[in-house]
Amino acid sequence: MTDLSPAGAKDAPVTDAAAAVTLARATGSAPARWTWGQIGLLVVLAVVVLFTVPNPSLAIGMLIFGLWAAGLNLLVGYGGLVSFGHALPFAYGGYAAGLVLKNVTTSAWVALFVATVSMALLSALIGAVCLRRTEVYFSMLTLAFAQLGFFIALQWNDVTGGDDGLAGVPVSTLELGFTTLELNGLRDPLTFFLVTAVIVLLTFAALILFTESPMGRVLQAIRESEERARGCGYNTRLVQLVTFIIAGAVAGLAGGLFAMLNNFVGLQPYWLLSGVVLIMVILGGRSSLFGPFLGAVLYLMLESTLSRYTDSWQFFVGAIFVICVLLFPQGLWGLLTTTVPHLLRRTRGAR
Amino acid sequence: MDQLLSQLVLGIVSGALLVLLALGLNLIFGLLEFINFSHGALYMVGAYLTSYLAAATGTIWLALLVVPIAMALIGAALERTVIRPMYGRDQVDALLLTFGLTYILIEGVRYIAGSGGRRVKGPELLAFQVDLGLGRPVPAYLLFVVVAVALVVGGLWLFLQKTNVGLIVRAGIRDHIMIRALGVRFDRYRTLVFAIGIAVAGVAGVLTGPITGVYPEMGADILILAFVVVVVGGMGSFWGAVVAGLLIGVLVSVTTLYASVYAGIVPFILMILVMTFRPRGLLGAT
Numbered sequence: 001m002t003d004l005s006p007a008g009a010k011d012a013p014v015t016d017a018a019a020a021v022t023l024a025r026a027t028g029s030a031p032a033r034w035t036w037g038q039i040g041l042l043v044v045l046a047v048v049v050l051f052t053v054p055n056p057s058l059a060i061g062m063l064i065f066g067l068w069a070a071g072l073n074l075l076v077g078y079g080g081l082v083s084f085g086h087a088l089p090f091a092y093g094g095y096a097a098g099l100v101l102k103n104v105t106t107s108a109w110v111a112l113f114v115a116t117v118s119m120a121l122l123s124a125l126i127g128a129v130c131l132r133r134t135e136v137y138f139s140m141l142t143l144a145f146a147q148l149g150f151f152i153a154l155q156w157n158d159v160t161g162g163d164d165g166l167a168g169v170p171v172s173t174l175e176l177g178f179t180t181l182e183l184n185g186l187r188d189p190l191t192f193f194l195v196t197a198v199i200v201l202l203t204f205a206a207l208i209l210f211t212e213s214p215m216g217r218v219l220q221a222i223r224e225s226e227e228r229a230r231g232c233g234y235n236t237r238l239v240q241l242v243t244f245i246i247a248g249a250v251a252g253l254a255g256g257l258f259a260m261l262n263n264f265v266g267l268q269p270y271w272l273l274s275g276v277v278l279i280m281v282i283l284g285g286r287s288s289l290f291g292p293f294l295g296a297v298l299y300l301m302l303e304s305t306l307s308r309y310t311d312s313w314q315f316f317v318g319a320i321f322v323i324c325v326l327l328f329p330q331g332l333w334g335l336l337t338t339t340v341p342h343l344l345r346r347t348r349g350a351r
Numbered sequence: 352m353d354q355l356l357s358q359l360v361l362g363i364v365s366g367a368l369l370v371l372l373a374l375g376l377n378l379i380f381g382l383l384e385f386i387n388f389s390h391g392a393l394y395m396v397g398a399y400l401t402s403y404l405a406a407a408t409g410t411i412w413l414a415l416l417v418v419p420i421a422m423a424l425i426g427a428a429l430e431r432t433v434i435r436p437m438y439g440r441d442q443v444d445a446l447l448l449t450f451g452l453t454y455i456l457i458e459g460v461r462y463i464a465g466s467g468g469r470r471v472k473g474p475e476l477l478a479f480q481v482d483l484g485l486g487r488p489v490p491a492y493l494l495f496v497v498v499a500v501a502l503v504v505g506g507l508w509l510f511l512q513k514t515n516v517g518l519i520v521r522a523g524i525r526d527h528i529m530i531r532a533l534g535v536r537f538d539r540y541r542t543l544v545f546a547i548g549i550a551v552a553g554v555a556g557v558l559t560g561p562i563t564g565v566y567p568e569m570g571a572d573i574l575i576l577a578f579v580v581v582v583v584g585g586m587g588s589f590w591g592a593v594v595a596g597l598l599i600g601v602l603v604s605v606t607t608l609y610a611s612v613y614a615g616i617v618p619f620i621l622m623i624l625v626m627t628f629r630p631r632g633l634l635g636a637t
Contacts, residue, residue, distance in 0.1 A: 076443075080441070080443065082443045082446060082447070084450075129623055129626050129627060132626050132627070132630045133626070133630055135442060135443075136380070136385070136386045136442065136446065136586075137582065137586070139386065139446060140386065140578040140579075140581070140582055141582065141622070141626065143575060143578060144575060144578060144579055144582075144618075144619050144622055145619070147575045147615075147619065148616060148619040148620075151615035151616050151619075152616065154615075155612050155613075155615070155616075275450065275454070278447070278450070279451075282447060311462075312458050312459075312461065312462045314454055314457075314458045315454065315455055315458035315459060315462065317454060318451050318452070318453070318454025318455040318458060319451075319455055321447075321450075321451035321454065322433065322448060322451035322452060322455065324451075325444055325447045325448045325451060326433060326436060326448065329440070329444060
């Protein structure tokens with residue numbers, strides 16, 4: 001995104017975060033009115049998933065993957081930083097939660113806390129290296145880190161189970177003070193679904209809070225023009241690093257939940273899983289946090305439907321992805337919120 | 352010691368193949384300003400074309416001529432159809448688009464050829480061993496690969512430095528707006544450079560076949576290493592890619608001998624070190 005227009009330099013100086021955001025908005029980013037409504041949309045989506053998806057572990061998986069994708073969109077959509085290695089924090093969170101449950105305690109609180117917080121710390125280290133250079137460098141470096149993590153997980157047999165994955169993760173329990181819930185995805189999927197939904201909703205709300213905070217707004221301003229944001233006196237690398245940490249922590253949390261759901265952590269090729277979550281983001285739309293969530297639900301629906309008919313379902317996923325990037329770069333949700341109302345207005349105006 | 356030396360030769364061979372991929376990535380990034388994520392998948396397509404041609408003709412000689420041309424045409428067609436609409440849009444979009452292409456190519460090949468992989472027979476002419484005084488003879492085919500890569504690299508360098516077209520390409524990498532203002536039909540050069548990059552990846556695909564065989568995921572594995580090479584050598588640096596490619600090839604190969612557990616990790620450690628202490632890469636411009 002090299003700013004080639006000489007006009008950029010001559011523009012009136014942008015003096016504060018709000019002005020920087022006006023700039024970001026003017027250059028075509030998230031529509032403002034859907035900010036907090038996204039939580040309501042998410043509740044509706046969760047209810048729809050609960051009542052329409054026949055396979056309970058698929059329904060729970062949709063919530064978990066949705067959260068993972070929404071977290072990634074902080075980087076991709078809001079920060080303009082395309083991470084090709086977002087499988088790493090997800091997988092790490094799974095291993096961390098799985099190992100805690102297996103070896104230390106069966107408390108879900110502890111497992112998820114460890115997965116989230118330790119991933120946040122790890123993200124600070126990884127982010128410090130990946131953000132030395134942005135744009136394409138960032139993409140390649142995140143991918144390389146994911147590959148590095150994959151090799152470590154593969155070779156460190158004693159801890160991770162290597163190629164066979166981490167099996168025998170025990171069923172976790174959730175202490176709530178007045179009662180203790182057993183989180184068994186197989187025997188009692190409804191409880192698992194509701195607990196996941198609450199965790200996902202709260203995290204989702206926190207993500208929206210971040211995007212609306214001054215720092216979140218500076219992040220969007222950096223995406224539009226890093227030079228200008230730096231000129232305003234913001235420490236742009238720090239803002240990007242904090243975002244990287246948040247996205248990593250959210251992915252760690254999602255990974256921990258996924259390990260608890262399956263009682264197993266599998267070793268998958270890095271690029272497959274990192275690609276899947278990226279596809280969810282692009283499919284749903286980069287301009288909001290709800291978009292990627294919708295993208296995750298749709299992707300998993302598509303996968304479970306297509307894989308029933310053909311082994312080459314990924315071919316169609318790739319084709320849909322390419323069509324999305326070519327024709328609807330704003331994604332499905334972007335299409336629904338911007339293009340469709342625009343078309344409606346036009347037809348109404350024609351009358 | 353014998354082992355170390357023959358491992359060194361293997362490292363140079365795999366490094367040389369990495370160099371071909373990294374140079375294509377570098378050139379495309381320089382002029383088209385995006386990272387071609389489908390580079391590995393196109394390399395894989397080239398290797399598969401080779402496997403079929405070799406099966407039909409009994410040798411890879413014809414493939415060595417035909418496959419790069421075919422890949423150049425495929426590259427030009429891709430650039431003209433799906434990549435061209437990405438110019439003027441966010442850099443990220445082209446990256447994502449080629450990422451989607453990767454899925455299509457891998458699954459397409461898997462659908463046509465199956466996921467099992469295929470063997471490619473090396474040329475009979477080179478089915479002998481050469482004693483280089485390393486204590487253990489080296490298959491002549493491996494030496495042929497190194498020589499072939501050196502010729503391609505040298506040819507590419509001469510093309511960029513000594514021809515008028517190469518001059519315009521280099522100028523376009525510096526400032527394509529100025530080049531356009533001078534009346535050069537820049538779009539054609541973009542197509543050309545993309546085609547050349549893919550053709551070079553095709554050469555790598557032809558040469559790899561007889562060594563490792565071909566399989567649908569072969570491109571995904573090597574693409575990451577090619578990325579590491581580009582980053583370590585310095586983005587846009589021609590000789591940086593050559594040096595880093597050979598360095599990483601040898602490093603992985605030697606680590607395999609002494610501590611095979613770490614062989615997969617070594618390139619990434621090197622990359623992290625380079626990014627920490629010299630973010631512009633070994634030979635990258637500031």
